[in-house]
Amino acid sequence: MADEKIPRHVADRFATAKRLAVLTGAGVSAESGVETFRGEDGTWSKVNVEDVATPQAFERDPAKVWQWYDLRRDKLKSIEPNPAHYALAAMEQHFPHFALITQNIDGLHKRAGSKNIIELHGNIWEVRDTVTDEITVLREAPLKELPPRNDKGHTLRPNVVWFGEMLPPGVMEAAAREAENCEVFLVVGTSAVVQPAASLPIIAKRSGAMVLEFTLHWTEISDFVDHTFLGKAGKTLPPLLDLISK
Numbered sequence: 001m002a003d004e005k006i007p008r009h010v011a012d013r014f015a016t017a018k019r020l021a022v023l024t025g026a027g028v029s030a031e032s033g034v035e036t037f038r039g040e041d042g043t044w045s046k047v048n049v050e051d052v053a054t055p056q057a058f059e060r061d062p063a064k065v066w067q068w069y070d071l072r073r074d075k076l077k078s079i080e081p082n083p084a085h086y087a088l089a090a091m092e093q094h095f096p097h098f099a100l101i102t103q104n105i106d107g108l109h110k111r112a113g114s115k116n117i118i119e120l121h122g123n124i125w126e127v128r129d130t131v132t133d134e135i136t137v138l139r140e141a142p143l144k145e146l147p148p149r150n151d152k153g154h155t156l157r158p159n160v161v162w163f164g165e166m167l168p169p170g171v172m173e174a175a176a177r178e179a180e181n182c183e184v185f186l187v188v189g190t191s192a193v194v195q196p197a198a199s200l201p202i203i204a205k206r207s208g209a210m211v212l213e214f215t216l217h218w219t220e221i222s223d224f225v226d227h228t229f230l231g232k233a234g235k236t237l238p239p240l241l242d243l244i245s246k
């Protein structure tokens with residue numbers, strides 16, 4: 001049920017919880033100017049997943065895949081975290097245990113001050129050596145050479161998870177542990193359709209957590225969560241902070 005006010009039982013359970021876990025998606029960065037993936041104007045209505053976000057695409061044409069990532073990296077340089085990122089970073093200061101699980105690769109949670117972050121889909125500022133798998137940070141954007149190479153001459157790829165690839169080892173296990181062991185689980189700005197991330201709210205609910213959703217539009221999990229806050233996360237998350245800062 002959508003409701004702009006925070007129901008009393010939700011407020012009480014949130015304010016008294018000791019263990020919080022959060023799953024975020026592209027919607028949390030939308031107010032910063034980062035495009036979401038699905039919907040009319042979403043990324044996947046303009047670009048084919050198969051051309052830019054699969055290992056096959058990279059094998060076929062690494063420069064083309066890199067052109068797309070280089071553009072995204074360049075745009076991100078001038079993008080700032082928004083009130084939703086800051087509200088989540090502030091919550092981490094309050095709860096004895098707090099974990100932020102994100103599908104986003106933009107690094108904005110860290111820039112807003114969040115510390116205990118589990119990045120399910122990697123990070124756009126990291127690159128991986130395609131020969132040795134060594135991960136390094138590469139901040140330069142736009143890049144001079146596409147695809148970029150390291151000093152060994154090895155081609156580098158973005159250290160992100162593409163469709164058809166496994167998540168980095170241990171990452172999903174860590175996220176599932178947080179979902180299992182939290183008292184309150186927040187789902188922020190995700191359509192919750194991409195697996196395995198989409199299973200996390202279900203794991204949390206089955207383990208007894210109160211699941212709260214913050215989204216612009218109804219999603220496939222809205223019927224199953226304890227409460228859906230409809231609206232921009234930059235507006236709907238900060239009121240929760242008021243409950244714990246009194």
Ligand code: OAD
Pocket residue numbers: 024025026027028030031036037038039042053103104121161162163188189190191192193194214215216217218219231232233234
């Ligand atoms: P989606 O684009 O699928 O979903 C974004 C969600 O955020 C939608 O439910 C919107 O209603 C909601 N939303 C938009 N603006 C919002 C705002 N200001 N405040 C709150 N909610 C808002 O993005 P994700 O669910 O993150 O994976 O997509 C999941 C994965 O699919 C991504 O990590 C990416 C993508 O393909 C890979 O690339 C592997």
